[in-house]
Amino acid sequence: xxxxxxxxxxxxxxxxxxxxxxxxxxxxxxxxxxxxxxxxxxxxxxxxxxxxxxxxxxxxxxxxxxxxxxxxxxxxxxxxxxxxxxxxxxxxxxxxxxxxxxxxxxxxxxxxxxxxxxxxxxxxxxxxxxxxxxxxxxxxxxxxxxxxxxxxxxxxxxxxxxxxxxxxxxxxxxxxxxxxxxxxxxx
Numbered sequence: 001x002x003x004x005x006x007x008x009x010x011x012x013x014x015x016x017x018x019x020x021x022x023x024x025x026x027x028x029x030x031x032x033x034x035x036x037x038x039x040x041x042x043x044x045x046x047x048x049x050x051x052x053x054x055x056x057x058x059x060x061x062x063x064x065x066x067x068x069x070x071x072x073x074x075x076x077x078x079x080x081x082x083x084x085x086x087x088x089x090x091x092x093x094x095x096x097x098x099x100x101x102x103x104x105x106x107x108x109x110x111x112x113x114x115x116x117x118x119x120x121x122x123x124x125x126x127x128x129x130x131x132x133x134x135x136x137x138x139x140x141x142x143x144x145x146x147x148x149x150x151x152x153x154x155x156x157x158x159x160x161x162x163x164x165x166x167x168x169x170x171x172x173x174x175x176x177x178x179x180x181x182x183x184x185x186x187x
Contacts (some may be wrong), residue, residue: 041061076095082102122186137155144162168181
């Protein structure tokens with residue numbers, strides 16, 4: 001009986017903390033849909049983030065908008081999507097993640113580079129980049145890196161540890177460093 005009471009109190013505390021975090025992030029401009037399960041998240045500009053309904057976002061996920069203040073959403077996550085522990089969105093131009101996606105722990109999604117001209121210091125050069133699109137029902141394995149300008153088609157799989165710098169057609173399986181096509185999903 002005592003343990004049941006402790007469990008109930010713990011559940012109520014967790015629910016209250018989730019509501020307080022949701023309220024805090026919402027006041028700061030983030031959109032977090034209904035029934036999203038999350039713990040502590042990290043933002044540079046919360047108003048640039050949109051998380052759809054019924055998502056699960058594990059602890060330590062970092063939504064880094066790497067630009068100056070501007071209006072609108074740059075990081076858009078569709079409904080029913082899972083984002084694993086320690087995933088980082090390092091975004092300057094934009095990323096759109098579809099619905100029903102699985103993004104495993106430790107992934108890095110980066111839509112820009114640094115300049116590489118030898119005529120000036122790299123740190124002060126413009127950062128070229130392009131938006132990333134991840135369509136519906138995509139599975140990205142643990143510690144994968146998705147780079148600028150990539151589109152991942154519906155139903156595709158990106159293997160754990162892959163470094164993806166090319167677009168992937170629907171239902172293809174890619175892996176390796178740099179990633180290449182290693183298969184296709186059947187039936």
